Amino acid sequence: MTDRTTWVSALNMLPTDELLSLTAQLSCNWTVRPMSVPQAGLGMLKMNDSAFDEPFYLGEFPIASAWIEVQTNNGMTAEGAAQVMDDRVEIAEALALCDAVLANQLPGWERVTQLLEKGLSMREDVRLERKQMLAATHVDFSLLDDVGDEHAES
Amino acid sequence: MLNLDPIWLPAVQQIHFRQLLDAMARPGKCHLLDSVPGDGPVVLSLLATLLDADVTLADPYNLLRPGDWSMLQVKSCPTERADYVLCDARQLPEFLPKLGTLPCPDQSATLILIVSQLGQGEMSLKLSGPGIADTVKLQVKGLDQQWLSNREVWVRAFPLGVDLILIDDKQVAALPRTTRVEIL
Numbered sequence: 001m002t003d004r005t006t007w008v009s010a011l012n013m014l015p016t017d018e019l020l021s022l023t024a025q026l027s028c029n030w031t032v033r034p035m036s037v038p039q040a041g042l043g044m045l046k047m048n049d050s051a052f053d054e055p056f057y058l059g060e061f062p063i064a065s066a067w068i069e070v071q072t073n074n075g076m077t078a079e080g081a082a083q084v085m086d087d088r089v090e091i092a093e094a095l096a097l098c099d100a101v102l103a104n105q106l107p108g109w110e111r112v113t114q115l116l117e118k119g120l121s122m123r124e125d126v127r128l129e130r131k132q133m134l135a136a137t138h139v140d141f142s143l144l145d146d147v148g149d150e151h152a153e154s
Numbered sequence: 155m156l157n158l159d160p161i162w163l164p165a166v167q168q169i170h171f172r173q174l175l176d177a178m179a180r181p182g183k184c185h186l187l188d189s190v191p192g193d194g195p196v197v198l199s200l201l202a203t204l205l206d207a208d209v210t211l212a213d214p215y216n217l218l219r220p221g222d223w224s225m226l227q228v229k230s231c232p233t234e235r236a237d238y239v240l241c242d243a244r245q246l247p248e249f250l251p252k253l254g255t256l257p258c259p260d261q262s263a264t265l266i267l268i269v270s271q272l273g274q275g276e277m278s279l280k281l282s283g284p285g286i287a288d289t290v291k292l293q294v295k296g297l298d299q300q301w302l303s304n305r306e307v308w309v310r311a312f313p314l315g316v317d318l319i320l321i322d323d324k325q326v327a328a329l330p331r332t333t334r335v336e337i338l
Contacts, residue, residue, distance in 0.1 A: 032156055033156075034156050034158060034162075034225070035221065035224050035225070036224045036225055036227060037158065037162050037225060037227070038156060038158075066156075067224070068156065093156055
């Protein structure tokens, strides 16, 4: 299985309905308890300017987080967590549940793995598309060096 | 998916905050908490309203469960430097809380004392001062007298001092530093 740090990102590529539907089915007989209060809000992207190295806020982004403990109906207990760029708490909760299921191979983990592989594939497609777009807009600056030499000679 | 206890919901916390404001404005008046936790100590209702990741809490009497800290998202701190101190009112106070400074008297501690009962009990307090028309009586059970003796020392250099919040299993009352307390 892929590294745990990639799971949330990959699963977040999936259609919301598909993700929420699966987690609702998995957890219908489980006890899901929050370890911290699930929240959704805005994160501020803080950077330092290059002139005076002073901090400024480049912008804000939505972020939702959840940390849960799951107890299955056959007595297995596991924790999962997720932080995602989204303003919906239920997405973070669903991803945290998937994290718990995958990390501890709780009942239904095979179905979550299938979704994970689907999400990884979708993410790879997006990466390739972006790579192609970047390549198509690439500018060859080496030609400017030739122009500069001509001016110096004259 | 997650069923959160109401004390963690903003609407309930707004109500509790309003009750706390009123308790501070009218010292000695007991307020019935709108919601108590289904699981855990009643004081969690208060802590959920007051605390966040920007303040510090000391629990020298180990009144909180380990899981409560992650829900409160509050930082633990030594008692002498904590913004809030959770206390068992039946036990003797054995610390000196933050009293603030003259430029920043608000940088002082708020002590949350868990008593056995508010409005009833063997200890009768006569309160006077801002927010009280003349005097008001407050009966308390389960509050060691040493807390009031120490409080008298702590608030002597007003505006420095501490504010007290008293809580039993369903009510809350406040003794801000401006209140004069006499044990009858």
